[in-house]
Amino acid sequence: MPIYSGSSDSEDERTYHNTTKLFTRQRSIHSIFGAGKVADILLWREPKLAATLVIGVSLLWFLMEVVQYNFITLVCHASMTSMLLFFIWSTASDFLNWERPIIPEVVLDESSFTHLATSFHVRFNQTLTKLLDIACGRDPPLFFLTTISLYILSIIGTYFNFVNLLFIGFVSMQTLPVMYEMYEDDVDRVAGKLMRKMRRLYRKLDSSVLSKIPRGTVKNKKLT
Numbered sequence: 442m443p444i445y446s447g448s449s450d451s452e453d454e455r456t457y458h459n460t461t462k463l464f465t466r467q468r469s470i471h472s473i474f475g476a477g478k479v480a481d482i483l484l485w486r487e488p489k490l491a492a493t494l495v496i497g498v499s500l501l502w503f504l505m506e507v508v509q510y511n512f513i514t515l516v517c518h519a520s521m522t523s524m525l526l527f528f529i530w531s532t533a534s535d536f537l538n539w540e541r542p543i544i545p546e547v548v549l550d551e552s553s554f555t556h557l558a559t560s561f562h563v564r565f566n567q568t569l570t571k572l573l574d575i576a577c578g579r580d581p582p583l584f585f586l587t588t589i590s591l592y593i594l595s596i597i598g599t600y601f602n603f604v605n606l607l608f609i610g611f612v613s614m615q616t617l618p619v620m621y622e623m624y625e626d627d628v629d630r631v632a633g634k635l636m637r638k639m640r641r642l643y644r645k646l647d648s649s650v651l652s653k654i655p656r657g658t659v660k661n662k663k664l665t
Contacts, residue, residue: 502605
């Protein structure tokens with residue numbers, strides 16, 4: 442008996458025509474990312490802040506990978522430069538009648554850290570639950586797609602160090618979501634066709650190979 446008793450090809454066609462969203466999602470991309478400040482930055486709803494973040498991270502990557510700055514050395518030099526600038530500003534303000542630099546007492550309050558930790562906890566649990574569902578074989582095409590993606594990621598990891606991999610991931614997070622939002626219908630159409638092909642391929646594999654693997658019967662052991 443086949444392991445995966447999926448629907449027919451015509452049923453798959455009807456399913457993907459009715460649920461055209463990628464991975465059959467029901468919410469918008471903005472709501473999936475939390476519908477907050479992070480979502481606005483990732484989707485470039487706040488272009489100045491998003492561009493500043495991209496430029497800052499790119500400059501940090503350039504200093505660490507191209508200039509070969511050590512991270513601790515970079516932090517120390519940046520701190521010394523900032524302290525020197527504040528010292529010159531504070532000293533010159535007494536002679537030139539400039540406004541003294543205003544140093545906030547609290548840069549990030551406790552609620553910001555609490556909200557960040559709570560959001561990370563919720564997202565981590567959602568991701569872990571989704572991965573466990575995929576690993577249990579509840580969606581075989583998605584299982585194979587995830588396995589292939591992880592394998593490709595492992596190959597990419599052999600050619601890039603950790604900093605470069607983080608930078609590539611950051612650039613991808615800043616470009617792929619907004620590109621998907623711009624061409625959502627086209628991407629969903631192509632993804633739907635790909636998922637249907639993967640389901641057909643899995644049915645063929647199931648009927649020709651997996652269903653022919655012998656399985657022993659489980660006997661109930663009587664307690665003495």
